[in-house]
Each structure stands twice: as C-alpha cells, then as structure tokens.
Amino acid sequence: MTMTMTMSTRKLSQLAKTIRSKNAGVNQITFDIVFSDAETYEKVRRSGALTEQSVCRLYGIEPERISHFVEFDVINAIKFTIYRAKPNGSPGESDILGCQQYGPLMDVEVPWEYEEQHGIALNQ
Amino acid sequence: MKQRTMRILIPTGHLGTVPFKLDSFRRGMETGPDFVVADAGSSDPGPVFLGADIPLGFFERDDLEQMLVASRQQGIPMLVGSAGDSGANSRVDWFVSLIKELAQKHEIPRFKLGYFYSEVPKEYLMQKIQDGRSIDGLGGFPPLTMDEIEGTDRIVGVAGIHPFIKLLDMGADVIIGGRCGDIAFTAAPAIRAGFPEGLAYHMGKMLECASLCAEPFMGKETVIGTISEEDIKLTPYHPDQRCTVASAGAHSMYERESPFYEYALGGMLDMRECAFEQFDERTCRISGARWIPSAEMRVKIEGARKVGERYIGITAIRDPHLVQHVDEVIQWSRESVKENFGQTGYELHYHVFGKNGVLKDLEPVKEIRSHELCVVAEGVAANGELAERITDFATRMMFFVRIPGVKGTAGAAAFIEKRPMRATPSYVWSINHTVPVDDPMELFPVHLTEAGVGGA
Numbered sequence: 418m419t420m421t422m423t424m425s426t427r428k429l430s431q432l433a434k435t436i437r438s439k440n441a442g443v444n445q446i447t448f449d450i451v452f453s454d455a456e457t458y459e460k461v462r463r464s465g466a467l468t469e470q471s472v473c474r475l476y477g478i479e480p481e482r483i484s485h486f487v488e489f490d491v492i493n494a495i496k497f498t499i500y501r502a503k504p505n506g507s508p509g510e511s512d513i514l515g516c517q518q519y520g521p522l523m524d525v526e527v528p529w530e531y532e533e534q535h536g537i538a539l540n541q
Numbered sequence: 542m543k544q545r546t547m548r549i550l551i552p553t554g555h556l557g558t559v560p561f562k563l564d565s566f567r568r569g570m571e572t573g574p575d576f577v578v579a580d581a582g583s584s585d586p587g588p589v590f591l592g593a594d595i596p597l598g599f600f601e602r603d604d605l606e607q608m609l610v611a612s613r614q615q616g617i618p619m620l621v622g623s624a625g626d627s628g629a630n631s632r633v634d635w636f637v638s639l640i641k642e643l644a645q646k647h648e649i650p651r652f653k654l655g656y657f658y659s660e661v662p663k664e665y666l667m668q669k670i671q672d673g674r675s676i677d678g679l680g681g682f683p684p685l686t687m688d689e690i691e692g693t694d695r696i697v698g699v700a701g702i703h704p705f706i707k708l709l710d711m712g713a714d715v716i717i718g719g720r721c722g723d724i725a726f727t728a729a730p731a732i733r734a735g736f737p738e739g740l741a742y743h744m745g746k747m748l749e750c751a752s753l754c755a756e757p758f759m760g761k762e763t764v765i766g767t768i769s770e771e772d773i774k775l776t777p778y779h780p781d782q783r784c785t786v787a788s789a790g791a792h793s794m795y796e797r798e799s800p801f802y803e804y805a806l807g808g809m810l811d812m813r814e815c816a817f818e819q820f821d822e823r824t825c826r827i828s829g830a831r832w833i834p835s836a837e838m839r840v841k842i843e844g845a846r847k848v849g850e851r852y853i854g855i856t857a858i859r860d861p862h863l864v865q866h867v868d869e870v871i872q873w874s875r876e877s878v879k880e881n882f883g884q885t886g887y888e889l890h891y892h893v894f895g896k897n898g899v900l901k902d903l904e905p906v907k908e909i910r911s912h913e914l915c916v917v918a919e920g921v922a923a924n925g926e927l928a929e930r931i932t933d934f935a936t937r938m939m940f941f942v943r944i945p946g947v948k949g950t951a952g953a954a955a956f957i958e959k960r961p962m963r964a965t966p967s968y969v970w971s972i973n974h975t976v977p978v979d980d981p982m983e984l985f986p987v988h989l990t991e992a993g994v995g996g997a
Contacts, residue, residue: 503969506588
C-alpha cells in the first residue's frame with residue numbers, strides 16, 4: 418500500500434455567503450466576497466486563491482486595472498475594486514450597474530484540504 | 542436617564558423605480574420615527590438621465606404620495622435627495638409640483654416646502670480654471686479641461702448636508718433636494734440635532750439603500766436607523782428580515798472603493814475603527830466611525846455629454862455552425878456596414894449574449910458553451926435616421942451572412958422584431974470630478990414655498 422496526499426478544492430461559491438459586484442462611482446466596479454465565519458475567511462485568505470494576482474489572471478487584466486484590494490477582517494470579507502474599460506452607460510458598455518461582473522468568481526477553485534489517497538503500488 | 546436618540550425611517554433605496562412595500566412602511570411609521578427620508582437618484586443608471594434630462598422610473602408619484610401623506614399625518618419632516626434621478630433643476634421642479642399636487646389631492650393642511658437646486662453653470666467651472674483652481678478627476682478621469690466643459694450638456698454638483706440643514710432651519714416640513722450624496726439627507730438632521738458627525742454620516746451610509754442592509758436580500762422594505770451619542774442601531778421592519786453583523790458590515794462597504802473611507806462634501810468618514818455587534822434578534826449596533834473634516838472644501842460634480850441618437854437591433858442564432866463562428870458572422874456584418882456607410886460618423890457595437898455579452902474582455906470563459914446566441918447590435922449616430930439605418934443594416938447583414946459551411950440557405954438569424962428599436966440617446970460621463978469651493982452652499986441655492994390647503 419502507498420499513501421499520497423492530494424489537495425482537494427472547493428468552489429468559492431460553496432464557501433462564501435455573499436459574492437457580488439457593483440459600481441463604485443461611474444468608472445470603477447467593486448467586488449465583495451463575504452464569508453459567514455472567521456475560519457472559512459482565514460482559510461480562503463491564506464489559500465492564495467483570492468489575491469491581486471489571481472484576480473488579474475481570472476479577468477485577464479493588468480495589475481494597474483486594480484485600484485484597491487483589501488482584506489476586511491471585521492466582517493470576514495475580501496474586497497477589490499477595478500477600473501472599467503469605459504465609464505458606465507457609455508456606447509458599447511453592457512453592464513450599466515456593474516452588478517453581474519462577479520460571475521467568474523463563483524467558479525474560483527480554492528485549495529481546501531489534504532486528502533489521503535491510498536493505493537497499491539504495482540512497481541514496488 | 543433615557544439616552545437622547547433620533548430615529549430616521551427610510552422606505553426605499555431608490556424612490557420611484559418600483560413602489561416601495563407598504564406593510565413594512567406602515568409598521569415602521571406606527572413606531573413614530575422622527576424623520577422620513579429617501580434617495581431618488583444615482584449616477585448608477587448611466588449618464589443619459591442627466592444628459593437628456595429624463596426620469597428613470599415610473600413610480601415617483603406613488604412613492605412621494607405614500608411618504609407625504611404618512612409624514613404629514615404624523616407631523617414629521619420628510620427629506621428626499623437627488624430628485625428625479627439626476628437631481629437636475631427640471632427634476633427638482635417636477636418633484637416640487639408633484640408634492641403640491643398631492644397635498645391638494647389629500648387636502649393636507651398647509652405646510653412649508655423647501656427645495657434646492659444643484660445644476661452647475663459652465664461659466665462657473667470655466668472661471669475656476671481661469672482662476673488657477675484645479676478641477677480634479679475622480680475614478681481615473683484626467684483634470685477637467687475647458688473643451689470638456691464646453692462639450693458637456695448638463696452638469697450637477699453633489700450637495701452635502703448643508704442645504705438640508707439650511708432648509709430645516711428655515712422651517713421646511715418637506716424638502717426636495719437636487720443632486721446630493723446619498724448619505725446627506727440622513728446625516729443632516731442628526732448633525733443639526735447635535736449627534737456626532739461620524740455616527741450621523743455612517744448612519745446615512747447604512748440607510749441609503751433601505752432594506753439592503755438587512756438579510757435575507759429584499760428590496761423596497763422599510764428600515765429605521767436610531768442614532769445616539771454613542772452608536773447607531775439598524776432595525777428592519779419586514780418581519781422576515783434581520784440586520785446582522787454580516788449584513789450591516791457588508792452594506793457598510795457597498796458601492797465603495799474602500800470599506801474604510803467614504804468621502805463627502807467637507808470631509809471624510811473614517812470607518813477603520815468601526816465595531817458591529819448584534820444588539821437584539823433583528824437589530825445591529827454599530828459604533829466607532831469618525832468624521833475627519835478636510836482642509837479644503839471640494840464638491841463632486843457630474844456631467845453628461847451627448848454622443849448621438851441610438852438604436853438597438855436584436856437577432857438570435859441557433860445553427861451550431863453559426864454559433865461557433867459568431868465572430869466571423871459579426872465581422873462580415875461590420876465590414877458590410879463599412880462598405881455602405883463608410884468608416885466614420887457612427888458607432889456600432891455588437892453584444893453577443895451567450896459568449897461574452899456581459900463581461901466583454903473580462904470574460905474568462907473563451908469557448909462558446911451555449912447552443913444559441915443572442916446578438917444585440919447597438920448603433921449610434923448624430924441623427925436618429927442614420928442610427929436607425931445603420932443598426933437595421935447591421936442586423937440584416939447577420940441574416941444575409943456569407944461564411945463557408947452554412948447549410949441553411951433561407952436566413953442566418955432569427956428575429957423577434959424586424960426593425961431596430963429606438964433606445965435612449967447615447968451619452969457619456971464627461972465630468973466626474975471635484976471642484977474647490979469657498980462655501981459648501983455656493984452651488985446649492987435654497988428656496989422655501991408652501992403647499993397644502995387652508996391657512997398657515
């Protein structure tokens with residue numbers, strides 16, 4: 418028998434109580450991810466799944482597009498704000514309130530816990 | 542000794558969009574609040590409402606009627622901010638006339654009706670620049686130029702607490718505000734009564750969207766905020782809602798870049814030391830916000846510039862081959878428009894719902910997973926006729942698209958409507974800045990009149 422440790426993941430939508438986006442002024446959109454308890458919040462925070470870098474990768478933006486990124490311990494929340502491509506309501510703009518931009522965050526995979534995997538090693 | 546408190550009731554987060562719910566409003570009013578307030582505007586719906594001077598909602602009269610009748614019955618003041626969405630002068634006049642008409646309809650005993658304007662003359666801003674005072678951009682906007690002022694159709698300043706306090710001092714029973722901060726109309730009466738500014742502004746922030754500070758999520762339900770010398774307490778009046786540490790804390794950072802700071806005319810609200818605690822089953826207690834006055838008074842200003850008239854055409858695609866090659870379909874349509882109408886003099890945008898219609902370049906899902914797509918063509922041009930023709934042509938070229946491999950030879954797009962539809966005109970935010978002022982009232986002239994029936 419062999420035993421290997423693999424990291425299981427959880428989707429952010431399974432872990433967070435609130436995931437939302439909304440205009441913060443006419444040229445920025447702010448994203449709020451709120452957790453029900455400090456333990457989950459801490460675990461997500463430490464996992465590195467939600468950082469400035471991971472947000473840039475997810476949305477395909479340069480770091481300059483992020484105007485603010487903060488961990489808000491008092492209410493177990495992670496909040497970041499990005500600049501829009503163009504101000505809300507401009508021609509060609511299609512989320513005037515900015516309230517559906519959080520969609521991709523729901524599927525973010527958060528490394529969650531090590532799981533033991535047992536198997537028989539055939540080449541021992 | 543009972544602590545001195547002030548209770549402020551808010552029935553809606555945006556007066557006039559859809560009518561607020563009457564059960565929780567009445568339940569809240571039965572407890573005898575000291576003020577009834579509501580916000581009627583925002584920059585959130587985009588620049589067209591300011592630029593074209595049109596309202597967003599269809600229920601302004603209904604909401605004003607409920608608030609007016611209930612507040613006059615109890616003899617408590619009613620404060621409304623950002624009349625008619627943009628807070629432009631015509632919107633304020635409209636709300637003032639609605640209040641007068643409703644007061645007559647319900648034969649409300651004569652009362653004092655105060656209002657203030659918020660529109661900013663272009664010459665005022667140009668003079669500021671000529672005087673060497675910079676008009677700084679917000680949210681990534683560059684400093685304001687003479688050309689941008691010249692090209693802007695309408696400008697409003699965002700008032701603070703000052704015109705509300707002035708009108709309360711003048712004896713107003715009902716106040717219709719021009720454009721103002723959504724925390725101003727709640728903070729104003731509390732600050733006027735001597736409550737701590739930090740708590741008063743924070744209560745304004747917490748209440749501005751009414752029941753959105755409670756859980757579960759419900760819009761248009763009444764919430765009452767209670768301020769004392771030490772704290773604020775938030776209580777929802779829908780029986781199934783609760784204000785919790787999580788819901789209040791989350792709302793405290795709603796619609797703002799940072800959870801710790803909120804800027805308003807005359808200073809900044811510092812929420813770094815805030816504490817949230819569950820006071821009772823349905824009430825959240827908040828303390829610790831501080832108001833930091835700024836050395837320089839700056840008024841936020843908003844301006845909208847017209848781009849052109851706008852039409853939208855809607856088409857849908859179900860052929861799997863066309864779905865997978867939608868980029869080529871759009872390219873063909875766009876090139877066809879160019880051949881017929883030239884390269885300039887219009888804007889044409891295609892929104893592909895089912896691919897990246899909502900997120901555009903921010904969409905991480907690159908492959909198309911839908912079996913059908915909706916493509917909305919948005920055409921903008923100097924006049925409506927050209928905008929309509931371009932939009933119509935763009936949607937027709939989706940139908941007539943020529944790309945290899947199409948088996949269907951009778952038409953490459955489905956329609957729910959064969960002609961493009963006139964949309965609101967296209968505007969952009971040309972001004973999103975702050976201008977220095979010597980007096981916080983200098984852009985917000987106040988007026989007092991009377992409404993209702995009978996003698997004073």
